[in-house]
Amino acid sequence: MLHCFKPAMQFRTLLRCATLSVSVGLSLSSAAAQESTNRLLIRADQGRFTISRMIYGHFAEHLGRCIYEGIWVGEDSPIPNTRGIRNDVVQALRRIKVPVLRWPGGCFADEYHWKDGIGPRIQRPARINTHWGGVIENNHFGTHEFLDLCEQLGAEPYIAVNVGSGTVQEMMEWIEYMTSDADSTLANLRRKNGRHAPWRIPWVGIGNESWGCGGEMTPEHYSDLYRQYSTFVKHFSGHRIRRIACGANGADYRWTEVVMQRAGRWMEGISLHHYTIPTGNWGRKGSATQFGEDQYHGALRRALEMETLVRRHGEIMDKYDPQKRVGLIVDEWGIWTDVEPGTNPGFLYQQNSMRDALIAGLTLNIFNRHCDRVRMANIAQTVNVLQAMILTDKERMLLTPTYHVFEMYTVHHDATLLPTELTCADYTFESHRIPALSVSASRNAEGVIHVSLCNLHPDQAAKLEAEVQGARLTRIEGRVLTADSVQAHNTFERPDRVRPASFNEARVTEQGFHVHLPPRSVVVLALR
Ligand code: AHR
Secondary structure (H helix, E strand, O other), X not given: OOOOOOOEEEEEEEEEOOOOEEEEEOOOOHHHHHHOOEEEEEEOXXXXXXXXXXXXXXXXXXXXXXXXXXXXXXXOOOOOEEOOEEHHHHHHHHHOOOOEEEEOOOHHHHHOOHHHHOXXXXXXXXXXXXXXXXXEEOOOOOHHHHHHHHXXXXXXXXXXXXXXXOOHHHHHHHHHHHHOOOOOHHHHHHHHOOOOOOOOOOEEEEOOOOOOXXXXXXXXXXXXXXXXXXXXXXXXXXXXXXXXXXXXXXXXXHHHHHHHHHHHHHOOEEEEEEEEOOOOOOOOOOOOOOOOHHHHHHHHHHHHHHHHHHHHHHHHHHHHOOOOXXXXXXXXXXXXXXXXXXXXXXXXXXXOEHHHHHHHXXXXXXXXXXXXXXXXXXXXXXXXXXXXXXXXXXXEEEEOHHHHHHHHHHHHOOOEEEOEEEEEEEEEEOOEEEEOEEEEEEEOOOOOXXXXXXXXXXXXXXXXXXXXXXXXXXXXXXXXEOOOOOOOEOOOOOOOOOOOEEEOOEEEOOOEEEEEEOXXXXXXXXXX
16 A cells, blocks of 8 residues: 655756766755755757657567457457457557557567468467466467558557577568568468568567577577578568567676677667566566555666666677667566466566556656667557556456556657756655656657656655757647556546646746646656
C-alpha cells in the first residue's frame, strides 16, 4: 500500500547537452532548495540531430497474451476484428503512431521456424512455446498476419530471425519469401498464400540475446556467426534491409567491444537490452502497484542507468564507427515487475502505474538526448506483457499510463533535437540521490518547440525557469499526465483514472517561460 514518502530535496547542477551529461553536486540546505527555482536552458538556435521516430518503437512477442488475445483474436471472434486482428487495439496503437514493430521475439525468435506460420491455418503445426509457459503455439499468427498488422498500423516491420536453433538457409528463404518479386518458387509460394506484392522489410535482427536464451554464446563465437548470417541477408526487389546484430545485456561492455571490433563493418545496428527491476533482484522484482518509496526510488534509479548505458556503449561504438554509421538499437527496455497475483508466471502480465509513466518519460528523454547514436528503441511489450501500452480482458481494453506518455511524446517524432542544460534539485531517498527532473526538447518541421518534462518527485512540486535562446515566444500550451499517487493505475472498472489533461501552469516570459510542475508528473509543452 501507499507509504508515506518523506522527501528530501538537495540541489545539484546537471548539464545536459545533446550527447553530454555531466553531474556536479552543489549541496544547499533542504529548506533553501525547496524555495529555489530549477533552471533550464534550451538552445533553440542549435540542433544538429534528428530524433528518429523509430525511438518510439514497440515489441510484440509470442508470449502470454500479447499476440494471442491481445492482438490476434481470429476472424470468427465476436470481438470486432479485421482479418483476425482486433480493431480496438489497432485503433489505439494508430493514435500513438507506432513507427516500427519488432516480432516474433524475444527468446521465442530463436525457436521460431517461419514455415510453421504460413499457409492454411488449419494445417499449421502445433508447437510448444518452451520459453513462455510451455503452452501450445498453434501458429495461427505468422508472417502474413504480422505483416498485415504492420500495414494496418502503418508501422515498419522489424523481424528477429532465428540464429539459436535455425539455419542460414532458413533465414535466407524467409527473406526471399517475404521480399522477392522474382518468379521463384518461394516468391510464388507467397503469392499462392495470398500476397502478390513483396513486402518491404527494412529491419532484420540476427539473433536475440545470443549471450543468453538465444544460445549462451560468447561474443567471439557470436561475432563469427553474425558475419556468416549477415552475408546471406540478400536485398531483393531493390529494397535494402538493415541488419541489426545482437548487442549487450545491460552493462556488458565487453560484448559490444568484441562484436563491434570483429563484425561492426557488416551491420547497420547493434542492440542493447536493459530492464528496470524495482528491487534490483530478479528473484523478487517487486509488485507493479503495491510498493513503497524504496522500490519507487529504486526503479527510477535503475531506469536512469539507461543514460550511462547508451553513453558508454556509444563510446565503444565511436572507437570502431566514428562516423556513427551503426545505430544503437535499444530493442528491449522497460520496467519488469512480479506478475499480477493469480496469473501464469510464464505470461509476464503486470499492471502499469504512474511510476511506469515516469519511467517511460525519463527513458524517452534519454533516447531523445542521445539520438545521434540511438536510432531505434522498442519498449517491451505492446499488449498484456511487461510495460504494456494496452491491457485487455476478453472484449475489454484499457490504455495504460505508459500509453499516454507515448501519445504525448509523438510530437518529438522526426523532430530536431534541441540541446538543453538543466540545473535541478535532487530527489533523495536514504543515501540515494537522483535528479528530480528530466527533460528533452525538439523543434518540428513547422518550427514549434516541444519540451517534455518529468517531475520524478512523488510529492513535491517544482518551479522551473527556462531560457530559450534563439526564439521569441508568444504562446505556450501544455498537457500533463499525473495522478493522486505514484501507484495509481487504470483498471477495467476505472480505465481513466490516469489520463492526460490540459495544463495551464506555464507562462511565456521575457527570456523564455516558467512552469510549475506538479509532483509525479509528465508535462509536454508546445512553444510558439
Ligand atoms: O521481453 C521478455 C524477454 O526478455 C524476451 O523474450 C527476452 O529477449 C528478454 O530476456
